[in-house]
Amino acid sequence: MTALDDTQATAPGSVPLRVQLRRAERITKLKYLGLIAPLAIFLAVTFLWPIGALLWHSVDNPEVVEALPETTKLLRSWDRKALPDEAVFAAFARDLAAAHGNPALAGAAKRLNMERSGFRSQLMNTGRKLRVEAGQSAKAAVLAADARWGEVSSWQALARNSTPFTAFYLLAALDHKIADDGSIVHADPDQTIYVEILLRTLWMSVIVTLISLALAYPLAYLLATIPSKSSNLLMIMVLLPFWTSVLVRVAAWIVLLQNEGPINRALVGLGIVDEPLQLVFNRLGVYIAMVHILLPFAVLPLYSVMKGISPSYVRAAVSLGSPPFRSFWKIYFPLTLPGIGAGGLLVFILSMGYYITPALLGSPREQMASYFVAFYVNETTNWGMAAALSTILLAATLVLYIIYSRYFGPARVNQVAPR
Amino acid sequence: MLQPYASPVERVWYYSLRVLCGLIIVFLVVPILVIVPLSFNADSILMYPMSGFSWRWYHEFFGSVTWTNALKNSLIISPLATLVAVVLGTLASIGLVRVNFPGKALLISVLISPMVVPVVIAGVAVYLFFAPLGLSGSYLGLILAHAMLGVPFVITTMTATLQQFDYNLVRASASLGADPIKTFFKVTLPLVAPGVISGALFAFATSFDEVVVTLFLASPEQRTLPRQMFSGIRENISPTIAAAATVLVAVATLLLLVLELVRRRSERLRGAPTPIAKSVRRSFLKKRIEA
Numbered sequence: 001m002t003a004l005d006d007t008q009a010t011a012p013g014s015v016p017l018r019v020q021l022r023r024a025e026r027i028t029k030l031k032y033l034g035l036i037a038p039l040a041i042f043l044a045v046t047f048l049w050p051i052g053a054l055l056w057h058s059v060d061n062p063e064v065v066e067a068l069p070e071t072t073k074l075l076r077s078w079d080r081k082a083l084p085d086e087a088v089f090a091a092f093a094r095d096l097a098a099a100h101g102n103p104a105l106a107g108a109a110k111r112l113n114m115e116r117s118g119f120r121s122q123l124m125n126t127g128r129k130l131r132v133e134a135g136q137s138a139k140a141a142v143l144a145a146d147a148r149w150g151e152v153s154s155w156q157a158l159a160r161n162s163t164p165f166t167a168f169y170l171l172a173a174l175d176h177k178i179a180d181d182g183s184i185v186h187a188d189p190d191q192t193i194y195v196e197i198l199l200r201t202l203w204m205s206v207i208v209t210l211i212s213l214a215l216a217y218p219l220a221y222l223l224a225t226i227p228s229k230s231s232n233l234l235m236i237m238v239l240l241p242f243w244t245s246v247l248v249r250v251a252a253w254i255v256l257l258q259n260e261g262p263i264n265r266a267l268v269g270l271g272i273v274d275e276p277l278q279l280v281f282n283r284l285g286v287y288i289a290m291v292h293i294l295l296p297f298a299v300l301p302l303y304s305v306m307k308g309i310s311p312s313y314v315r316a317a318v319s320l321g322s323p324p325f326r327s328f329w330k331i332y333f334p335l336t337l338p339g340i341g342a343g344g345l346l347v348f349i350l351s352m353g354y355y356i357t358p359a360l361l362g363s364p365r366e367q368m369a370s371y372f373v374a375f376y377v378n379e380t381t382n383w384g385m386a387a388a389l390s391t392i393l394l395a396a397t398l399v400l401y402i403i404y405s406r407y408f409g410p411a412r413v414n415q416v417a418p419r
Numbered sequence: 420m421l422q423p424y425a426s427p428v429e430r431v432w433y434y435s436l437r438v439l440c441g442l443i444i445v446f447l448v449v450p451i452l453v454i455v456p457l458s459f460n461a462d463s464i465l466m467y468p469m470s471g472f473s474w475r476w477y478h479e480f481f482g483s484v485t486w487t488n489a490l491k492n493s494l495i496i497s498p499l500a501t502l503v504a505v506v507l508g509t510l511a512s513i514g515l516v517r518v519n520f521p522g523k524a525l526l527i528s529v530l531i532s533p534m535v536v537p538v539v540i541a542g543v544a545v546y547l548f549f550a551p552l553g554l555s556g557s558y559l560g561l562i563l564a565h566a567m568l569g570v571p572f573v574i575t576t577m578t579a580t581l582q583q584f585d586y587n588l589v590r591a592s593a594s595l596g597a598d599p600i601k602t603f604f605k606v607t608l609p610l611v612a613p614g615v616i617s618g619a620l621f622a623f624a625t626s627f628d629e630v631v632v633t634l635f636l637a638s639p640e641q642r643t644l645p646r647q648m649f650s651g652i653r654e655n656i657s658p659t660i661a662a663a664a665t666v667l668v669a670v671a672t673l674l675l676l677v678l679e680l681v682r683r684r685s686e687r688l689r690g691a692p693t694p695i696a697k698s699v700r701r702s703f704l705k706k707r708i709e710a
Contacts, residue, residue: 028518035514039507039530039570046567047533050548051540057547215443222440234444236675241447243671245628247648248664252450254656255457255465262453262467295447324429353537356630360652370539377543377635390540401535405528 055394057387058173061166064158067108068095072162080159080182083152090138096127108161114168115157122148156180169388173198194372198392201368204283204358205351208290209298212347213340215291216298220339223299224306235303242296250360253289254280286362290351297350298343301408305339342408349400352393369393451668458661465658476662486663488640489647496558496643497626500565504622507566508573509615515574516581527574534571538631541568546635556638564632569622576621580614580685613685620674620681627670 015023065072070091078084099105105127113120129145132138142149149155160166160178171177171184175192179185186192219238223231241249256263257280264276279285309332317327355370369389376386421433453467461471480486515527533541545564546555554560588610592602608615633646642650644663651660 029520032514032518033520035510036526039511039574040526042503042507043530043533043567043570046545046563047541048529050544051536054540054544054547215446218436219440219443222436234440236679237444237448239675240672241451243624243675244451245645245648245664245667245671247628247630247645247652248454248667249450251465251648251652251656251660251664252454254652255467255661256450256453258466260466265467292447292450295443324432349535353539355537355539356649360649370537373537373539373543374634377546383547386543390537390543393537394540397535397537401528401532404535405524 051394054387055391057383058169058391059165059167060384060387061111061161061168062164063104063107063111064161065164067099067102067104068092068158071095071158075155075159075162078155078159080156081152083150084155086137086139088155089142093130093132093138093142096130100127111161112157115160116153118148119154119157122146122154153180166384169384170391172385173388173392194389197367197369197372201352201393202396204286204290204366204368205348207287208294208351209344209348211287211291212294212298213344216295216302216343217336217340219295220299220302220306223303224309225311238296238299241292246293246356249292250289250357253285253292253361257285257288280361281363283362283366286358286366289357289361290354293357294347294351297346301342301346302336302339305336305342309335338408342404345400345404345408349397349404352397352400454661454664455668457658458665460658460661463658465656465661476658479659480662480666483659485642486644486647486659489642489644490666492558492641493627493644496561496565496641497623499562500569500626501619501623503562503566504569504573505615505619508570508618508622509577512574512577512581516578516584517586527578530574531571533568538568542632542635545632549636555636556641558641561633561636561641561643564636565626565629566622568629568632569625572621572625573618576618577611577614580611584611613681616681617678620678624671624674627667 071088074088074091075084078088096105099108105123109120109123112123126142126145126149130141132141157180160168168178172187172191173194175187175195176184177187223234223238226234255261258264259276259278261279263279267273268276279288313331313335314327317331318324322330352368353370354368355374358366358368359371370393373386373389373393376382376389421430425433456469457465457467458476459472459474460469461473461475462469511530515523541564545560545567549555549560549564554563584607588606589602592606593599597605628645629643630645630649633641633643634649637643637646644667648660648663648667651657651663
């Protein structure tokens with residue numbers, strides 16, 4: 001590097017060459033970063049920020065604080081044991097008078113009803129009836145409007161919502177709740193559906209992944225070992241369904257699997273079964289269609305790994321006296337493990353988010369976590385529950401995605417691209 | 420290949436593998452083969468056996484405002500979403516390949532994540548964010564959301580293509596007096612075009628097949644073809660669905676063919692050994708051995 005020595009390469013009075021070089025490099029680097037910036041900003045606005053905003057809803061709890069600002073402020077310092085004192089009742093009466101006819105009160109009532117059924121009418125009735133006569137204590141007036149305000153648990157429910165954040169939705173999504181005494185306990189048995197849904201999502205993904213791998217392995221093996229002319233044609237047959245709309249395939253499976261469909265007719269016609277089998281609108285139909293959709297995602301990574309394995313390894317093992325099956329199991333199979341990992345993980349990640357296929361081909365017992373996210377958005381507009389389920393589903397997906405990109409590289413997600 | 424001296428076990432293995440793979444291929448292809456003929460069925464139930472040939476369901480498809488509107492919407496939204504995804508994705512890929520900085524791997528993972536995040540979550544999130552901005556129930560909102568879903572495909576194909584691109588060609592072009600813009604259009608773009616095209620095809624297919632985000636974001640006016648099929652399958656499953664499915668299969672086949680052509684072209688451009696090149700090299704080696 002002596003040629004770049006400052007004293008030699010610099011004319012008197014000019015910037016040293018090394019500095020010039022560094023400056024030029026910095027400018028080039030900034031130029032390239034400038035090329036990345038538009039996409040980064042685009043995704044930040046259309047993807048990252050919206051997802052962040054959605055997840056925020058899983059802890060966001062503004063309704064009660066907005067409708068009853070003074071009461072909630074006082075309840076934050078209440079010991080949550082005995083009935084609150086007159087000051088709280090007075091604040092409550094003022095808040096209710098201010099919130100009368102205000103949509104915020106209905107929002108708070110809806111929110112509190114999730115904590116305790118009957119709370120909606122309790123709050124709305126009180127809002128309508130409450131009149132504090134001159135000389136009467138606020139407590140007496142509130143209790144006259146609705147006697148349930150004499151129960152400590154009413155106030156405990158209010159106190160639980162006296163802060164703008166809550167763990168209510170996330171706990172509910174894991175079948176837990178905060179009890180009146182502040183401890184975390186199991187939710188009531190009639191509301192514990194979510195752990196079952198999450199486990200069902202995982203279980204169905206496991207089954208789909210295992211079946212996909214079992215079918216993909218021989219197919220990828222054949223693709224990787226036959227001459228490229230026939231393998232090209234086979235590859236097109238693997239990719240054609242991959243490029244076909246999911247809805248086309250769902251419609252096709254309904255046609256094929258329905259009670260009067262060709263498969264059932266053949267089974268009955270051959271005398272294998274007496275009555276048509278129920279093949280669709282149940283778990284079996286969902287598995288068949290999901291495996292069909294996800295199989296190419298398992299085939300392609302396996303294929304690219306197998307393509308890189310030299311056939312001489314197995315030949316060497318055989319020539320050294322190892323029986324063919326043993327050589328396959330001891331030599332070939334371990335070499336394909338990265339492909340199994342990549343394909344399996346990819347199929348698993350994708351199947352966890354499935355919505356369309358179970359929605360169209362399954363019974364209510366086949367619906368996965370995604371369905372309930374959509375349900376809470378479309379049917380009950382319960383953003384908190386939708387967000388909490390999203391948070392859990394997203395966390396599971398991200399953990400697997402991090403493992404995937406750590407071991408197989410993020411760009412390898414695109415194994416689906418043409419070779 | 421099965422050798423003439425193969426043992427019986429090897430023969431059984433050889434044929435059973437082929438039979439098994441044949442069955443798997445049938446499993447993969449049969450749904451598509453089943454739905455296409457039904458679109459020409461004269462019967463009004465989506466069911467086999469067919470009673471006769473008719474164009475009836477295509478008349479129904481192209482005669483109904485709902486379906487033609489859905490097709491028109493798909494043909495408006497998908498190309499524009501593809502354009503946005505390809506322009507942004509290509510520029511970013513050039514930057515990503517040419518420059519190193521801390522956290523680059525993380526950034527790439529983030530840029531690719533729309534592909535793995537459950538699409539319902541993306542749909543709900545985008546709806547929640549776009550609705551107050553007046554972008555839900557608008558073409559612009561759908562185009563932006565579809566472009567977001569297509570970006571990962573462009574990034575992955577483009578970075579892979581650019582990594583094989585010889586940057587010395589750009590230097591050579593510059594040393595011969597071409598300005599950067601001329602170099603980009605005359606040297607860089609023709610060489611990376613296969614990557615751009617296959618990225619674009621993936622982005623297009625993603626948008627053209629998209630249901631879930633559309634389900635949340637689109638008002639009835641913006642219903643796309645897959646969205647309309649979703650309602651069709653849910654509400655009354657009629658052979659018009661088979662006609663719509665056939666239209667979608669035709670588009671898919673077309674995309675696949677273009678992709679195969681692009682792949683062949685890019686192999687040629689990258690100078691993959693052709694039979695002639697191979698024979699030249701072989702004779703060259705022979706000479707050296709003899710010498």
